Amino acid sequence: MDLNALIGGVALTIGLLGLMLFLRERALRQTHEVPQGLQVQISLPHKAQWTLYHNPFSLCSKKVRVCLAEYELDYDSVLIDLIETGSYQNISREFLKVNPAATVPVLLHNGHPIYESHEQLSYVASSVNNGDLLVPQDAQARQVMDMWVEKTSLLGDDPIASPEATAGNAAPGLTIPIFASMVTRIPVTKIVVGLLFHRIKKRAIFFLLMKLSGLQKTLKLNPVVGIINRSATAMTAHLDDLELQLEHSGGPWICGDQFTLADVGMMVIFDRLREGDWLDLLVLQRPVLVDYWMVLQQRPSYHSGCVSFAHPRVTEATVELAALKQAGQWPSDIPR
Ligand SMILES: N[C@@H](CCC(=O)N[C@@H](CS)C(=O)NCC(=O)O)C(=O)O
Structure with a gap:
């Protein structure tokens, strides 16, 4: 067999294999928009009443951490890297199960995710006994x-x-x-x-x-x-x-x-x-x-x-x- 044809065949096979692997990985990392607010129909594994998936630098993550701190709520903290802090952990298969939109923060209440940080703030305020601490009555x-x-x-x-x-x-x-x-x-x-x-x-x-x-x-x-x-x-x-x-x-x-x-x-x-x-x-x-x-x-x-x-x-x-x-x-x- 001609050596060039052999090299060409091997290259083509490697290329096809790579493409198949990529397409498979892409299928496993499907991302899409998510509705805002509490998603009662979704239940995710959790160890605590409140779980926060967040990033140290993200503006919206800071907001939710500050809100939880104001209400003195303990939460299970799961740090997720974004590209600026190290890697695209937010588009890992594991995290996409938590948020298919690939963004942080995500707050879980008893395993149910709440999407969008402003929704998370108002959800926390409306679910805790002392919610009016940060919400005016007038x-x-x-x-x-x-x-x-x-x-x-x-x-x-x-x-x-x-x-x-x-x-x-x-x-x-x-x-x-x-x-x-x-x-x-x-x-x-x-x-x-x-x-x-x-x-x-x-x-x-x-x-x-x-x-x-x-x-x-x-x-x-x-x-x-x-x-x-x-x-x-x-x-x-x-x-x-x-x-x-x-x-x-x-x-x-x-x-x-x-x-x-x-x-x-x-x-x-x-x-x-x-x-x-x-x-x-x-x-x-x-x-x-x-x-x-x-x-x-x-x-x-x-x-x-x-x-x-x-x-x-x-x-x-x-x-x-x-x-x-x-x-x-x-x-x-x-x-x-
Ligand atoms: N409107 C969303 C914004 C969420 C958002 O865009 N988060 C940024 C960090 S502040 C993020 O996760 N970016 C990751 C990326 O785009 O790769 C909210 O308020 O929760």
């Missing part, structure tokens, strides 16, 4: 809280595309510099897993682009500059609204005297601004917001839900971003 104040819970939420599959919608949606664009710094430590092979199996390919492509460009070059890419600027402008407008609301309520909290779920949502956004080294630009020039940020940091839940989960790569990223600004290496077309 109907008008309750309306204000609900509006701000929404305003601090991360809505839709592509929040980066609509930073004007909510302060939550303005956060991911401002997180790009942190992502770009974190992803320098992640091997390309781990990102490729996302290209193959992630439901939203755009996210994986973006991480690959940041990985290949490095931090400084990422911050010079025109679309990135555009997204960061648009997100900073949108966040400024959301913080204008917050400032007005705090003045109107008389503080110290969004609804006045009572710390509510709305403040839980805002706390983690401020923490994200801290991580991205955006406080100087967006918060520290405004006395009302400075006071608000100070009281937020004094809550024990800020420590147990945010500070104690500080991810070393995020801490390094914050230092790296501040150093770039100090060294005059921050791009001139991005505000600082």
Whole structure:
């Protein structure tokens, strides 16, 4: 037999085998959207009344941890890596059984999953005896809280595309510099897993682009500059609204005297601004917001839900971003 034909045959067989393995793996990692809220029809294995699948860095995970801490609820903690913290564990076969949409956080109550972090907050508040601790009894104040819970939420599959919608949606664009710094430590092979199996390919492509460009070059890419600027402008407008609301309520909290779920949502956004080294630009020039940020940091839940989960790569990223600004290496077309 001709040697070339033999090599060709072997290559073809290996190729076909690879394709079959890939198709099988893809079938086992089916992802799809999930309905919001409690799913009583789904029962998952659990060891405790409350189980939280979460990630140290994820904004929505922080929010739910802070809420559980405020209510002093114990929970079984299951940490799930996202690509920025190490690998695409969120699209592993095991985790997709918990959430086929491949996102964190997922809260289980007696094994039943609750999807979407704002639903998780209101579910917790409505199921515990002391739910009104974080929920005003007065109907008008309750309306204000609900509006701000929404305003601090991360809505839709592509929040980066609509930073004007909510302060939550303005956060991911401002997180790009942190992502770009974190992803320098992640091997390309781990990102490729996302290209193959992630439901939203755009996210994986973006991480690959940041990985290949490095931090400084990422911050010079025109679309990135555009997204960061648009997100900073949108966040400024959301913080204008917050400032007005705090003045109107008389503080110290969004609804006045009572710390509510709305403040839980805002706390983690401020923490994200801290991580991205955006406080100087967006918060520290405004006395009302400075006071608000100070009281937020004094809550024990800020420590147990945010500070104690500080991810070393995020801490390094914050230092790296501040150093770039100090060294005059921050791009001139991005505000600082
Ligand atoms: N709207 C959802 C957003 C969930 C979400 O997008 N979570 C992010 C982390 S904050 C995630 O899991 N991303 C993983 C990925 O896209 O690969 C919620 O509020 O729970």
